[in-house]
Amino acid sequence: MVLENGNRKKPxxxxxGTPGTGKTTMSTRLAxxxxxxxxxxxxxxxxxxxxxxxxxxxxxxVLNEDLVCDELEDVMEEGGNIVDHHGCDFFPExxxxxxxxxxxxxxxxxxxxxxxxxxxSKLSNNVECxxxxxxxxxxxxxxxxxxxxxxxxxxxxDIKRNVATLTDWISNWPVxxxxxxxxxxx
Ligand code: ADP
Numbered sequence: 095m096v097l098e099n100g101n102r103k104k105p106x107x108x109x110x111g112t113p114g115t116g117k118t119t120m121s122t123r124l125a126x127x128x129x130x131x132x133x134x135x136x137x138x139x140x141x142x143x144x145x146x147x148x149x150x151x152x153x154x155x156v157l158n159e160d161l162v163c164d165e166l167e168d169v170m171e172e173g174g175n176i177v178d179h180h181g182c183d184f185f186p187e188x189x190x191x192x193x194x195x196x197x198x199x200x201x202x203x204x205x206x207x208x209x210x211x212x213x214x215s216k217l218s219n220n221v222e223c224x225x226x227x228x229x230x231x232x233x234x235x236x237x238x239x240x241x242x243x244x245x246x247x248x249x250x251x252d253i254k255r256n257v258a259t260l261t262d263w264i265s266n267w268p269v270x271x272x273x274x275x276x277x278x279x280x
Pocket of ligand 1: 116119206247249253
């Protein structure tokens with residue numbers, strides 16, 4: 095049996111993607127199915143004040159990357175975490191055993207973001223971000239390609255299938271390095 099990263103007994107998974115692709119919904123269900131801990135970075139930043147103030151234009155807190163990484167170092171070393179965030183390039187690469195990029199067809203995403211109250215540039219920027227696969231490129235640039243997997247998240251069936259696939263992968267972890275990422279793209 096080979097441990098991929100450090101000495102953790104359970105894997106750490108990063109769930110990323112454009113806002114509205116279903117990161118929090120899927121991460122919550124995956125945590126329920128696996129007993130891994132769901133860490134929503136947005137919530138953590140608010141609860142622990144890991145930010146440099148409020149940005150009116152973006153209507154969100156300006157995340158302080160150093161404070162977030164310091165806060166998470168010990169829990170990540172322990173393993174067994176599902177980290178849910180719309181960015182992925184500032185976490186230490188060694189933290190993650192699997193990086194999941196959720197993707198949603200842009201017409202479906204548009205409706206979800208409208209329902210969330212996004213308008214104007216916030217709406218168009220996020221839909222464009224999805225069309226140009228910005229998060230998938232960011233994930234591939236930040237992590238080894240064999241641990242990055244893109245999963246569709248258009249409907250409830252997709253969520254169920256993604257949770258089942260990842261639960262299966264987690265229950266078989268760790269696997270030998272050369273057979274590490276067995277999740278199929280579809
Ligand atoms: P994110 O965390 O990526 O911003 P959320 O999990 O908050 O996205 O989901 C945004 C909205 O879209 C929620 O109302 C959620 O119920 C819905 N949603 C997310 N994923 C799916 C899916 N695969 N099928 C149907 N609805 C979804």
